[in-house]
Amino acid sequence: xxxxxxxxxxxxxxxxxxxxxxxSAAAADSAAISVTAANGASDPxxxxxxxxxxxxxxxxxxxxYMKHRPAGGAPCAPTxxxxxxxxxxGFYGPAAAGSFSVQHVWTWDAPGAxxxxxxxxxxxxxxxxxxxxxxxxxxxxxxIASSIRPATPRAGQRAQVTVAGAxxxxxRIWVKWRLASAGPCAATYDLDPGQSxxxxxxxxxxxxANRYITQAIPGRYVICDWLAGNSFDPLPVAGPAGLAFNxxxxxxxxxxxxxxxxxxxxxxxxxxxxxxxxxxxxFRFSKAPSPTTRLSVTFVTPAGKSYRxxxxxxxxxxRRTLIxxxxxxxxxxxxxxxxxxxxxxxxxxxxxxxFRVV
Numbered sequence: 001x002x003x004x005x006x007x008x009x010x011x012x013x014x015x016x017x018x019x020x021x022x023x024s025a026a027a028a029d030s031a032a033i034s035v036t037a038a039n040g041a042s043d044p045x046x047x048x049x050x051x052x053x054x055x056x057x058x059x060x061x062x063x064x065y066m067k068h069r070p071a072g073g074a075p076c077a078p079t080x081x082x083x084x085x086x087x088x089x090g091f092y093g094p095a096a097a098g099s100f101s102v103q104h105v106w107t108w109d110a111p112g113a114x115x116x117x118x119x120x121x122x123x124x125x126x127x128x129x130x131x132x133x134x135x136x137x138x139x140x141x142x143x144i145a146s147s148i149r150p151a152t153p154r155a156g157q158r159a160q161v162t163v164a165g166a167x168x169x170x171x172r173i174w175v176k177w178r179l180a181s182a183g184p185c186a187a188t189y190d191l192d193p194g195q196s197x198x199x200x201x202x203x204x205x206x207x208x209a210n211r212y213i214t215q216a217i218p219g220r221y222v223i224c225d226w227l228a229g230n231s232f233d234p235l236p237v238a239g240p241a242g243l244a245f246n247x248x249x250x251x252x253x254x255x256x257x258x259x260x261x262x263x264x265x266x267x268x269x270x271x272x273x274x275x276x277x278x279x280x281x282x283f284r285f286s287k288a289p290s291p292t293t294r295l296s297v298t299f300v301t302p303a304g305k306s307y308r309x310x311x312x313x314x315x316x317x318x319r320r321t322l323i324x325x326x327x328x329x330x331x332x333x334x335x336x337x338x339x340x341x342x343x344x345x346x347x348x349x350x351x352x353x354x355f356r357v358v
Contacts (some may be wrong), residue, residue: 031056031064031122031131044137046111047169047229047237053103058096058120065119066091069179076117076130083117083130087127096120111139111235140169142237144227148213148245155218155250155290163198164208167227169235173201174210174226180286185224185240189231192224192240203227217291218249249346253287257353262326268292271357273333278326281341283351291316302337302357332357 034053035044043050050289054064067076067085076279077083080092090104113136121128144165153159163175176194186192189199190326197211215221223243228236258267262280271279281297289295291314298309310325324341332339342352 011155028057028059029062029128029131031058031118033118033133033135035135035137041141044108044135045140045169046108046137047140047171049105049107051103052091053101054091054118055099055101056120057099060097061122062096062120063095063122063333064091064094064100064102065121066116067122068114068116068174071113071115071134076115076132078127079131080119080121080124080145082125085115085117088116093124107230108137111137113137139235140167140171140237142167142169142171142227144173144225145241146175146223146225146243147222148243152246152248153215154248156214156216158212158214161211161213161223162208163211163223163225164206165203165227165238166206167203167237169237170202170204171227173198173203173207174228174231174239175211175223177213177221177223180220180222180244185222185242187240188233188236189224189226189228191232194222194224196225200231203317205330215247218247218293220244220246249290249293250287251348252285252289252293252345252350254283254343254351255286255300256284257341257351257357258282259353260323262323265321265323268355271332271355273336273357274327276329276330279355280326281324281343281353281354283322283324283343285320285322288320289314289345294344295322297322298342298344299331300328300340300342301332302334302339303335305332307335342351 031054034042036051037043062189065080066088067080067083068088069085091102094102102288104232113134116133116135118131119128142165147162163173174189176189176192176196177193177197182193198209201209225241226236226239259271259279260267260282262278265282268279293314294311294315299307302308308327338354338356340352341352343350
């Protein structure tokens with residue numbers, strides 16, 4: 001298997017070519033590399049097993065030495081020993097005399113352009129004109145995407161996330177989700193600030209995986225997908241792919257209302273303007289609002305005019321009762337009769353209660 005190295009070039013999935021540049025080796029010496037699939041077709045690709053074959057002609061008494069490194073650096077050294085490349089396992093040291101062919105199955109582990117240096121010499125320290133060949137390894141094809149059902153879940157509702165796609169090579173599925181306000185999906189799973197949903201499930205060929213999420217707080221969220229070799233892989237086969245969705249607030253349901261003492265929260269049957277200094281509207285819920293939901297209570301005079309609107313944000317903790325801000329005595333001591341208090345959220349009326357000031 002080839003050793004991992006830093007890449008000099010990242011390639012489109014369709015690119016696969018052999019660029020041959022041979023040094024002037026001894027007249028009788030020659031060598032060339034081919035990278036083929038099981039059907040014999042040329043297909044240099046990363047992460048998938050391929051047959052590497054070196055064929056050529058060598059002078060009796062010579063051996064084959066090959067090293068490899070990312071393309072674009074210094075030319076091949078005059079000896080195999082002095083070259084900074086990595087040893088090409090199976091191709092470093094076998095005898096080569098006359099017409100030869102050496103073959104091994106490798107799984108290359110990095111797409112990009114790689115330079116192969118070949119020496120035909122009696123030893124690794126013998127000076128010989130190297131034969132140079134550059135091979136472009138394409139990235140394997142792959143697709144990954146998420147869907148969510150329901151498409152717009154309510155706060156607190158369990159939603160199914162399906163991650164589906166296909167991978168030409170054996171890779172892994174990585175998925176996170178979070179608030180969309182944190183920005184686009186990061187280049188890798190590790191760099192993204194989201195919460196883990198799938199952490200490295202195997203994928204080889206078509207795949208589909210289901211997970212479930214529940215979010216109590218309304219807002220806009222995003223699911224981020226990567227199809228990659230590991231959580232920090234800078235060259236995923238597919239992704240990052242993002243799916244944005246909204247979590248909508250729950251419509252609260254009120255089961256009882258009362259005008260109440262702001263201090264004790266106890267109901268008041270009738271408000272006596274000459275003795276009650278201030279009152280609050282009390283709403284009790286059978287289905288509480290979602291956390292962070294903005295609520296408003298508007299007090300309306302007996303003449304049908306809005307006197308005051310008070311707003312609040314529903315907290316992120318268990319609670320079933322809303323007590324509005326106070327309506328002071330100066331508001332109603334000269335406006336006796338039937339008042340109304342209307343509860344709204346997201347601009348929609350939830351409940352209106354009535355109370356009498358005497």
